[in-house]
Every structure is written in C-alpha cells, then in structure tokens.
Amino acid sequence: MLERIYMFSLKYLKDNNILEDIFDTINDGVNVVNNQGRVIYCNKRSAEYADVKPEDMIGKKVTDFYPDAILLQVLEDGKPTLDKKIHYVGNKKYIVSAYPFVVNGEIEGAYSVFRDIREIDILNRKIQALQLHLSLSDTEEEISSLIGVEDSLTKVLQDAKRTIGSIGGPRHSIIIGDSGTGKTMLAKLIYNYGREVGTLDSKAPFIEVNCAQFTNSDIAALEIFGSEEGSFTGSIQKKGLLERANGGILFLDEAHELGNYQSILLTAIETGRFRRIGGNKEISVDVIIIAASTKNLKNELLPELYQRLAQYELYLPPLNERSEKEKTDLFYYFLNKYEEAVKKYQDIDYQVSFTEEAKRLILSGNYPRNIRQFRDVINYSIDQASPLIADLKNKKEIKVKVRTNHLPFEISNEKSEDNMYELILNFRNSGMGPRKISKELEKYGYKFEYYKVAYYLKKLEDK
Numbered sequence: 001m002l003e004r005i006y007m008f009s010l011k012y013l014k015d016n017n018i019l020e021d022i023f024d025t026i027n028d029g030v031n032v033v034n035n036q037g038r039v040i041y042c043n044k045r046s047a048e049y050a051d052v053k054p055e056d057m058i059g060k061k062v063t064d065f066y067p068d069a070i071l072l073q074v075l076e077d078g079k080p081t082l083d084k085k086i087h088y089v090g091n092k093k094y095i096v097s098a099y100p101f102v103v104n105g106e107i108e109g110a111y112s113v114f115r116d117i118r119e120i121d122i123l124n125r126k127i128q129a130l131q132l133h134l135s136l137s138d139t140e141e142e143i144s145s146l147i148g149v150e151d152s153l154t155k156v157l158q159d160a161k162r163t164i165g166s167i168g169g170p171r172h173s174i175i176i177g178d179s180g181t182g183k184t185m186l187a188k189l190i191y192n193y194g195r196e197v198g199t200l201d202s203k204a205p206f207i208e209v210n211c212a213q214f215t216n217s218d219i220a221a222l223e224i225f226g227s228e229e230g231s232f233t234g235s236i237q238k239k240g241l242l243e244r245a246n247g248g249i250l251f252l253d254e255a256h257e258l259g260n261y262q263s264i265l266l267t268a269i270e271t272g273r274f275r276r277i278g279g280n281k282e283i284s285v286d287v288i289i290i291a292a293s294t295k296n297l298k299n300e301l302l303p304e305l306y307q308r309l310a311q312y313e314l315y316l317p318p319l320n321e322r323s324e325k326e327k328t329d330l331f332y333y334f335l336n337k338y339e340e341a342v343k344k345y346q347d348i349d350y351q352v353s354f355t356e357e358a359k360r361l362i363l364s365g366n367y368p369r370n371i372r373q374f375r376d377v378i379n380y381s382i383d384q385a386s387p388l389i390a391d392l393k394n395k396k397e398i399k400v401k402v403r404t405n406h407l408p409f410e411i412s413n414e415k416s417e418d419n420m421y422e423l424i425l426n427f428r429n430s431g432m433g434p435r436k437i438s439k440e441l442e443k444y445g446y447k448f449e450y451y452k453v454a455y456y457l458k459k460l461e462d463k
C-alpha cells in the first residue's frame with residue numbers, strides 16, 4: 001500500500017506525461033508562454049480553439065494564434081488578470097484569466113486559462129431578447145400612470161379605487177370590456193391600490209383564473225372550490241383557488257362559465273362560508289371577488305350573484321371609442337416602452353420614430369382586439385424596422401425609423417385602401433375634381449389615376 005502511494009505521486013504523474021493527459025481532458029484552454037511570449041505549452045482545447053494542432057503552436061508567438069492575447073500584458077505588468085472577456089478574430093469570444101510566473105523577482109513567463117463563451121453569450125442575448133419582449137407587455141403598477149386617466153377612464157378609475165378603498169369597506173365588482181381593453185390590468189391595479197391604501201394586507205394574495213380555460217364547469221368548480229377526498233372516484237383532498245385567495249382578491253375571468261356552480265360562489269359571498277366539492281365541512285373565507293367578462297354579465301350570471309357583484313360595474317371602452325388624443329398617447333406610450341426595454345435589456349440608447357404616414361396608418365387602423373392588438377402592431381412594426389441582435393455590434397446608440405413597409409399587412413394594405421377612399425371623399429367634399437384629387441393622393445403615397453377616381457365617385461353617386 002505504502003509503495004503504491006509512493007509510486008503514484010506527483011512526480012510519477014509528471015514523469016509519465018499524465019499531467020498533460022489530464023490537461024487535455026479539461027474543457028478550458030490553457031496556454032503557457034515564456035517571457036518572449038512564445039508558447040511553451042498549450043493543451044488540446046487551446047489548439048482546437050485556434051484550429052491547429054498543439055505541436056503547431058509550440059515555440060511560436062502566442063499572438064499568431066490569439067491576436068489579442070492577454071498574456072502579453074501580463075508579461076509586461078506582472079499582474080494577474082481575472083475573468084476578462086476578449087474578442088478574438090471573427091466572432092470568437094473568450095473569458096480569460098492569466099497569471100505571471102515570477103522567479104526570483106523576475107517575470108519568467110505567464111499562463112492563461114480560458115473558455116469560449118460564444119454559446120453562453122448567444123444564450124444570454126436570447127434570454128435578454130426574451131426578457132425584453134416579455135417586458136413589452138408588462139402592465140402599469142399604478143392607476144396614475146395609465147393612459148386615459150384624465151380622459152376615457154377617469155370615471156371608471158375613480159370607481160375602481162372606490163371598490164377597494166371606500167370607507168364602507170372593500171366591495172366586489174364586475175369589469176366589463178371587449179377583449180384586450182385592459183380588464184386583467186384593471187383587476188391588478190385594484191389589488192395594488194388596495195395594498196397601497198391598506199385595505200389589503202401587503203402580502204394579500206391575488207389569484208387570477210379564467211373560468212373559460214377548463215373543459216367544463218365541473219372541472220372549473222373543482223379548481224375554484226377544491227375537493228374532498230373520496231367525494232367521487234379518484235378524488236383527492238384539494239384546496240381550491242377561492243381558499244388560496246383568502247384575505248385577498250379572486251379575479252374570475254369569464255365567471256359565467258361556472259354554470260350551476262355559481263351558487264357556491266353566491267353562498268361564499270353572502271355568508272363568508274362554503275363547502276369544497278363533495279365536502280361537508282364549512283370553510284370560512286374572506287375574499288374580494290372581481291368578475292370579468294367580454295359578455296354582458298347581467299344576462300349571463302345568476303341574478304342574485306350579479307346583484308351582489310355588480311355594486312360596482314366597471315366598463316372599459318374599446319379602443320375605437322377613445323379620443324384621438326388618447327390613442328396618440330397610447331401610441332407614444334408603447335413606443336417609449338419599447339425604447340426603455342431596449343435600454344434596460346440591451347443597454348442601447350434606442351431612439352424610435354415613425355414616418356408621418358406610418359404613424360397615421362397605425363392610428364387609423366381597426367383593432368378588434370383593442371389595446372393589446374394596438375400594442376402588438378406597434379411592437380411588430382418597430383421589430384421590423386430594427387436591426388437583428390447579431391448586427392448590434394456593441395453599438396451604444398441606435399436610431400430606428402419605422403416606415404409603412406414595416407407595418408403588418410392588415411394595417412399597411414387593407415386599411416390604407418380604406419383610408420384612400422376616405423381621403424377621396426374628403427377631397428371631393430372640399431370641392432376638388434378627379435384630376436386634382438389624384439394629384440393630392442400622391443402626396444399621401446397613393447397612386448390612383450384620375451379616371452379611377454372619377455369612376456369611384458360616379459359609382460358612389462349611382463348608389
């Protein structure tokens with residue numbers, strides 16, 4: 001045993017070139033240079049990075065293979081360099097640590113350990129890009145920073161504050177609005193406001209559930225009200241979302257999908273108690289319910305439940321009912337959000353502008369899915385006008401101009417034709433003839449010959 005330990009010593013490893021074998025199995029590159037900067041040792045990985053064989057590197061200047069080798073600097077100033085990122089030729093990027101060999105106060109050489117971080121780098125960039133895109137749909141945390149506070153949303157936001165912040169105590173409410181008008185956003189704002197004014201505890205839960213996401217109302221009810229073990233085949237004891245929301249808010253989107261189970265909700269609201277599905281035990285809960293729907297809940301909910309919830313009915317108007325100023329504010333709001341996200345996640349001073357025509361088309365577009373779609377169209381158009389991540393090349397400032405060709409098809413084409421006809425009518429009403437109209441249209445980017453204008457106007461008169 002003793003002999004074995006003796007045999008298997010560091011000296012043994014050195015004498016039998018085992019150390020080199022070990023160095024060749026590690027994933028990092030290793031270079032050792034003499035004080036002239038010539039390679040006296042490199043491992044396999046280093047040679048692989050440089051696309052040569054290890055023996056090709058020995059005796060040569062390290063800079064022949066690694067042009068910006070940090071080793072030279074270490075030789076010069078005798079200080080180690082840790083975790084420095086450097087770019088070599090092409091897109092190779094390494095993270096390097098390098099150390100000097102000092103013998104009797106003299107720098108005799110240096111060695112470096114390094115790793116190609118291109119893939120990590122690419123992954124990092126992808127994550128940043130993902131974070132950036134996710135952040136574009138972040139909602140505001142405070143009511144006061146919303147667009148429309150002093151316009152279409154004044155009343156509804158005042159009421160929203162009252163639901164949770166009135167002296168008489170917080171109340172349940174209903175939010176009605178078409179898809180993408182901001183219902184989920186409003187529910188979260190109510191929650192934030194409640195915590196701000198103290199009607200909700202700072203740790204109060206906010207539980208959101210879309211009742212339409214379940215295949216049927218039985219499954220929805222199990223999720224929301226929970227179940228007791230053995231209440232039906234295979235059932236387990238499970239807390240529902242209503243209990244999880246205790247002390248806070250349960251946001252029930254498309255609440256009418258609860259079907260007959262609405263009655264459990266009604267009991268919970270009226271008595272502060274309910275039973276899990278299949279359970280006998282009464283459970284107490286103190287929860288504020290916010291129910292939302294794209295439908296008119298008056299016709300969809302049990303009348304008693306509707307009455308209980310609709311003490312406050314908060315209506316969010318669709319985008320086309322909002323003023324021009326508000327739409328323009330929303331436009332710049334989403335544009336700024338994009339710029340800020342690029343600043344935050346890519347550290348680039350990003351300046352986005354739209355040509356007059358592109359802006360006009362976006363503002364006059366038709367958005368059945370409302371603010372969400374409006375936001376997506378703006379983000380898409382900026383994406384289209386933006387450079388690819390791979391082309392950023394460490395730029396610190398980028399100016400982007402969004403033009404009509406960057407807009408999604410449904411906005412730039414279909415809609416612009418509608419707008420053209422609208423323009424023709426406007427021009428005719430101000431007394432212009434077909435030739436003049438055709439010329440005017442050109443200024444707006446439309447090529448529509450005068451005889452086509454004349455034909456269109458004639459067709460209108462014939463109707």
Ligand SMILES: Nc1ncnc2c1ncn2[C@@H]1O[C@H](COP(=O)(O)OP(=O)(O)OP(=O)(O)O)[C@@H](O)[C@H]1O
Nearest residue numbers: 137139146147148179180181182183184185371372
């Ligand atoms: N007044 C506003 N100011 C700023 N952003 C807004 C405003 N209204 C809505 N938004 C944004 O519009 C997007 C859509 O809002 P939200 O998801 O709340 O709509 P929704 O009515 O819940 O839609 P759905 O019916 O599909 O559930 C969100 O990114 C939200 O931040």
Ligand SMILES: [Mg+2]
Nearest residue numbers: 183184185253
């Ligand atoms: Mg929603």
